[in-house]
Amino acid sequence: MKDRAVDLNLLVVFQMLMSELNATRAAARLGISQAAVSASLRRLRALYGDPLFTRTQRGLLPTPRAVVLRPLIDEALGIIGGTLDATNSQAEDRAKIVIVRIGLSDDFEMAFGASIIALARQRLSNVRIVLRQTNSFVAPQALNDKEIDLAITSGGITDSRLKHMSLGSSDYSIVFDPRVRGTQEPFTLEEYLARDHVLVAYSGLSGITDDVLAEHGLRRTIRAATTHFSALSFILSDSDALATIPSHAARALCGQGTFAMSACPLPFPRYAFGVSWRFDSVRSATVMQLRDLIAEALSA
Incomplete structure (x- = not known):
């Protein structure tokens, strides 16, 4: 050969x-x-x-x-x-706007979207970032179909046609309106079970919280369900209900100044998250640079 x-x-x-x-x-x-x-x-x-x-x-x-x-x-x-044509390509890259589509669920968008955009603005001034709603179930197909260029997901992606970089892990926290509760003290298990809960899940039926409670023979009362974490800023405001969500999303909500967060009264499993891309993305220096910026933002 x-x-x-x-x-x-x-x-x-x-x-x-x-x-x-x-x-x-x-x-x-x-x-x-x-x-x-x-x-x-x-x-x-x-x-x-x-x-x-x-x-x-x-x-x-x-x-x-x-x-x-x-x-x-x-x-x-x-x-x-x-x-x-490296010389021409460099000149064109400086002049044109390069659109990079990032697939991610809205908990990651809430927690890291602003940081990713800020880093890109500082270091990749010719990039326009498009954030598209996706999740770990549909992201592999969206990447292979070239509907998105990068995907931020929880859990690993096992598709052999894709590459994946693990960036860290997250746990879960309780989010609530402290003006209604009257205190920011950690929740006891008794109070946690006595409160109404807002579930964030596509099915609207159950989530990881229900699995954890079931292991201890316990159940909670779900008042309402939504498919978007971002909706909690409206649903929980002036309400005595609470939501148990990934800690990075909880911190983003609390950063608005209205809400507070508390540790869960029972241990929850941690889960990994990372960024994935197609093998042929190595041809695009811009996509690879943005991948590294995502790694920087999420690792922080």
Whole structure:
């Protein structure tokens, strides 16, 4: 292989097949026929001495060799692309606005959105950030479909077509209106169970709090439910109800000056959060720089 000339178009086909895991979709995105993709795959198999992909009922499954090759090929194509017209690209990047779409749930948007935007304004003046609502369930598909460029999610993303960087972990806190309660003392378990609760969950039925209470044979009274953490600033104001939410979101709400937070009277499990991106994002210096700014903001 060392002495063979390599058609770089073959590497582009490999990259698209890894992204789509479907020959028909890869051909459509490349603007070539499926037969041409199949022919390129035959040449790639001969070049690397490996099947690279096996066919399954759900599409193509990359071999271990293909998984190892992917980041190397992505990096190589990124380096080559950056050398083609580096001078012109740098001038254009300075002049044009680059839009980067970040997928995240509104608890992360409340807690870190302003910090991310402020850091980008200081260091990436040509970037326009678009914050789009998503969650850990839909973020992998949104990234692969190129609906977003980066995703901030709780938990890890296991999709082999994506890269993930863990940035920290969070726990849970109680948020309440201290003007109604009359004190900011920590909640006892008795008071916690006696109060009405506002649930933040897509289902509107139960959440992590109910799981923790159930482990101790306990239940709470849910007065209302919402799908958005940001709605709590209106729902809890002048109310004797409380909400148990991720601590980073609780701090953001309390930063408005109206609310207070308290530790939970029972231990809650911590959960990890991080940022994810596509392998081909290495080609965009701006996306990678913004990824690093996100890491800085969330790690702080």
